[in-house]
Amino acid sequence: MARRKIILNRPTGGTVSPTSDLVYHRQLQRVRETDAIYPLDSPGLPSLPPNSAFVSYAKALGDEEASVIEDSVKGDDGKVKKQRRLVASVMLSGLVQDALRAPFKMPVSIGPHREKQADFIPGHLWGRAVTGPRQADVMVINKMPWLSEVREGRQFAGKEGKLLIDILNRLKAKKCGSWYVTSLCKFMPPDWKKNLKAVWTKDCLHLLYHEIKIVQPKYILCLGTDVSKALLGSYASVTAMEGRVEELTYTSAFTESQVAAHTHTAKVMTVTHPSAVIRDQSAGRQLERGLGRFASLVNGVDVGAKEKVDHRMIDSFDELFATLADIENDEDKEDNVIAVDAEWHGNHPNNKGAYVRTIQISWAPGKAIGIKLHEAGGALAEGFEGRMEDMAILLTQFFNGHKPEVESSRDEPSYCKKRVVGHFFNSDLEWLVALDINIQPAFNAPLRDYEVPDKRTIRSNLYRSEGFKVGEIVPAWYRTKFEGGADTGLMAHAVEETASYKLETLAMRYTSAPRYDADLMEWRTSYCKDNGLSSSSMEGYGECPDDVLLPYGMYDADVTLRLFYALDVLLDEDYEDNNCREAFWESQIATPSVLEIHQTGITVDRQRVDFLTARFLEAKLNMEKELRELIRWPEFNIRSTQHVKEFLFGHELNGKLDKDTGDKIRIRPADAISLNLNPIFDTNKPPKPWVEIVKMGKVHEHAPSTDKQVLSLLAQEYSDVELDTFEDARYGGEPKTASITRGALVNKVRDYRFIDQVLKTVLRPPARDEETDEEIYDEQGNLEYSDGLASMCCDDGRVRTYIYQTKETGRWSSARPNLQNISKQRDPDYRRLLGDEYKYSLRSILKAAPGTVLIEADYVGAELFGMAIMSGDENMISHARRNQLPEDDENFYDIHSNVACFAFKLGCAPTKSGLAAIGKKHIRIVAKSVIFGIAYGRGAKAIAVAAKEQGIDVSTKEAQAVIDAIFNMYPRLEPFFEECRLRATGKWIAPGMQKPVEHNYLCNCFGRFRRFPGSDDDRSLASEFERQAMNFPIQSMIASAMSRAIAYLHDYKMRQLRNFDRNLFNIVLQIHDAILFEVPYEHVEHFCEYVLPTYMRDSVAIHPTDLDGIPSDLNGEGYKLGIEADVMDYWGEVVSFDKAEKNGMPTGTGKVPGCIVNYSKPKPGKKSC
Helix, strand or coil: CCCCCCCECCCCCCCCCCCCHHHHHHHHHHHHHCCCECCCCCCCCCCCCCCCHHHHHHHHCCCCCCEEEEEEEECCCCCEEEEEEEECCHHHHHHHHHHHHCCEEEEEEEECCEEEEEEECCCEECCCCCCCCCCCCEEEEECCCCHHHHHHCCCCCCHHHHHHHHHHHHCCCCCHHHCEEEECCCECCCCCCCCCCHHHHHHHHHHHHHHHHHHCCCEEEEECHHHHHHHHCCCCCHHHHCCCCEEEEEECCCCHHHCHHHEEEEEEEEECCHHHHHHCHHHHHHHHHHHHHHHHHHCCCCCCCCCCCEEEEECEHHHHHHHHHHHHCCCCCCCCEEEEEEEEECCCCCCCCCEEEEEEEEEECCEEEEEECECCCCCECCECCCCHHHHHHHHHHHHHCECCCCCCCCCCCCECCCEEEECCCHHHHHHHHHCCCCCHHHHCCCCCCEECCCCCCHHHHHHHHCCCCCCCEECHHHHCCCCCCEEHHHHHHHHCCCCCCCHHHHHHHHCCCCCCCHHHHHHHHHHHHHHCCCHHHCCECCCCCHHHHHHHHHHHHHHHHHHHHHHHHHHHCCCCCCCCHHHHHHHHCCHHHHHHHHHHCEEECHHHHHHHHHHHHHHHHHHHHHHHHHHCCCCCCCCCHHHHHHHHHCHHHCCCECCCCCCECCCCCCCCCCCCCCCCEECCCCCCEHHHHHHHCCHHHCCECCCHHHHHHHHHHCCCCEHHHHHHHHHCCCCCCCCCEHHHHHHHHHHHHHHHHHHHCCCCCCCECCCCCCECECCCCCECCCCCHHHHECCCCEECCEEECCCCCCCCEEECCCCCCCCCCCHHHHHHHHHHHCCCCHHHHEECCCCEEEEEEEEECHHHHHHHHHHCCHHHHHHHHHHCCCCCCCCCCCHHHHHHHHHHCCCCCCCHHHHHHCCCHHHHHHHHHHHHHHHCCCCHHHHHHHHHHCCCCCCHHHHHHHHHHHHHHCCCHHHHHHHHHHHHCCCCCCCCCCCCCCCCEEECCCCCEEECCCCCCCHHHHHHHHHHHHHHHHHHHHHHHHHHHHHHHHHHHHHHHHHHCCCCCEEEEEECCEEEEEEEHHHHHHHHHHHHHHHHHHHHCECCECCCCCECCCCCCCECCEEEEEEEEECCEECCHHHHHHCCCCCCEEEECCEEEECCCCCCCCCCC
16 A cells, blocks of 8 residues: 555645646645655556456555546547547545555466566656656656566666667767656566566556656657557557657647647657577677667757668669669779669469569669559569560560670660679569579679689689689689679578577668658558558558559669678678578579569369368368267367366366456366366476475466467377276266277377368368358359468469478478478378368379479488487487488488387397387387487487377387487587587586686587577576587588578579570479479489489588587598388379389389489289388
């Protein structure tokens, strides 16, 4: 309750009019110099919410006056809206005053009818005593206080505050010690979770505006998205606000009559929250840049103001022709680097109605042109009617270089060869190539090393000036300093592998450009609202007006060029003083392959889609019906978390409470079954064992998990407990005869989720007519879909995905649609659940085009080989190489079986069949789980849990025995993983050194880095970094090998196409450790027995290095990964023997050094080897 005299600053009587300025200033002086506060119903103060903690606490203390009333008010549009009105009281005002003026405790809601004491920390001047709000020109708003703030009783007392003040001091921000600092949420959440509840925000928003009225800031700095959105609106995320200056209008009036005279405007900026820096170093640079802009704003700089640029719109071919000549001769242009960007309409250019709206080109910072090819809506721009082909030829000549055959010809321009840069440029390139603008040669990076010749040329002179001598080799990656194009997104990824790569975000971080996308964002929001669309469902900016789209597009090209120059320097020397140019080169050389995946796509078998959709929907309905009948719960919703929790654990843990009484509500009918099982984990990350939560007496503060791991463990734990036995114990009624166990019922929920997950991702229910509710068919008689993979088919019947090359390890990801997540691992489950109706595997909805087959080539045992190579364990390297051999080879070595036999001292042959003969086949699976678990930083306990999830009963002791066996067999593994952990947490002391190295990073054997920020005393964060560090050298080694291999494969294909006019194959997808190709029948043998071994294996020899990236076998030939390839007509289904033979392809299994090829299924009547 209130601990000081309550001071309400009501206007006093007397001869002075309450509307006079004198009264206002006296009132303002009181709230600034004493503990006084504004009346709670003052103008501009948002009302407390109906469920306000302040109102509830006041009532609990006996206050009968305080309340929040909702009135119905008719707005200007005639619609009736709810409006809250606060009925204040002396006690309620006292509580608000306490919360604003000094550290204070009060219960707050942590859930329906659940409260917990919270520590409120008031705002104060940064370097002064804690007094609550005082006048200041600058106000800094944090999200919430945490442990250090509660302990010290003041804002920004922890490491986040220290980081903030350190950066501001480096920036020489003026008088930041007198800035006012506060938090959006004034208390540390008593549930220790960093997600703010809506009621907390609404409660504390009243306090925040109270502070603003008293402080009267001219500048406000929001730390993070939560604060920014609370103050400015739902659009105001950090990404949307970075670099922008918004205005917040507020009033310091005490009464309505004072509002007009005392309304103020504060300039507001948003920066990333300091807590983000703790997990991501790139966020630190983003924060520093944002704070620098804010400090400049406070110092009077017009931050975000438009800069003077030369951006011009081109709307005719003749104007384009003249402008390109001007660009070629522009004296401001110091090199041949050109940034290119495009805006389009449609998902892919081969679809009906798709078109390129504009093309933007920038040749010098601050200079750009926007070429308008189509009007908004799609009509061809008048100035390009009949000239589109000429435009394509002209731009191709401009980018790739062109010399007229007759020098004196004035009609034919002369252009030097350009280096094209773009931002995630493959998205634009797909459209430009469709217009026959052959820009690719100017964008591609050098693929091969260059030997400096005796002959003097421009190139040889260039590299001689770099210190290379005649006969020396210039690595291909080094050549990117002077040759070839560049993707600025991939450049940024090489420098900061965990950053945000959105162009506007990088522009704010690395360039001086203002935030230039505000008009486009405003148009997009309005357009989506008017058309009932989400921003993610837009098919481009085809409808965007010229005056919005072209300025935005030209700035896109302009900042891309500026970004290139900034990042090019960092490739040679990043923030840790490392050269990361090779990592960039590795990604850049793969961009032609990525483009081919975007362009080519894979044929979708619509009949199989329809068939499998029907089977999965039928299975889902049958499973729902069966389970509902078994548990006597007709309305049981298996998708409902509350329903599933009640079914598994009882209504006490379903999370549903009565709004009025807070009592736990039973959802199921009176005679419906609940299994009343004991939960295993809660829903926290990382999850806590439920037994520990019970011991702490905090069951009411946690929710039990029902994820797939928990369901699997529960099903095993209760696999032999009959349902009727449980029913007797539960209700004491007549025995319910049943032949099903509780574990089996749990499995039914788990199985349902397997089916349901497919129907929420790859397959979706067909579209239905809104009036008749009948399924809709297309002209070919196939069902139509509004979502799922089939809905994303292009007009040619192929589905095209987008590939992104920016995972932390260098791995690729797939989206729109995600074709990498169509896993074959669940096929046994689908086959078990659908039976004979599962005629086709899920992957088989994708098929080869007529006259071709699909070939999936996969690196064999790559992770094992990665562990062996990076650790330098010669014994494991030898075993891993033999592990790649065919299983019928006499030198084949089964690592998993050998580890199992060694760990458990088994006397059988160390093979699958040997273990099976003594009934220990599952032990091999255990060994495999442990080996891969080690690489992911899992201990014995975590490995045992993961194994049990897969149905293998392994004790922690057994898992530890396998771990010990592995480290005994391969003694270099343990010190290797230990070094990974130490490097990630800043504890690595290099040999011969006395103290830990300055920077926390690892380098893989191909030159790709993984950097880690300091984790200090945060053990949870350190553990996460350790796990990532152990896995990085292995995963990234495979990813690097894959990127290089796919580049060499594509290069070979293009050479064959240019020289012999034959297309040997298309690259249609990349899936983690595998590549999917489409190959004509006549080229299958050549492709499998020459192309794959040569370019996917031999061209990417792996040379071991230490974790600084320093080679350890300079004279060695390196190690090569093994390959296994499947020849298929449908993805996942190997070609039949008859079809292979009929189409002149090899049959059976083929073996060439390092490559096993499954050409076809065995000949009918013969068993496979």
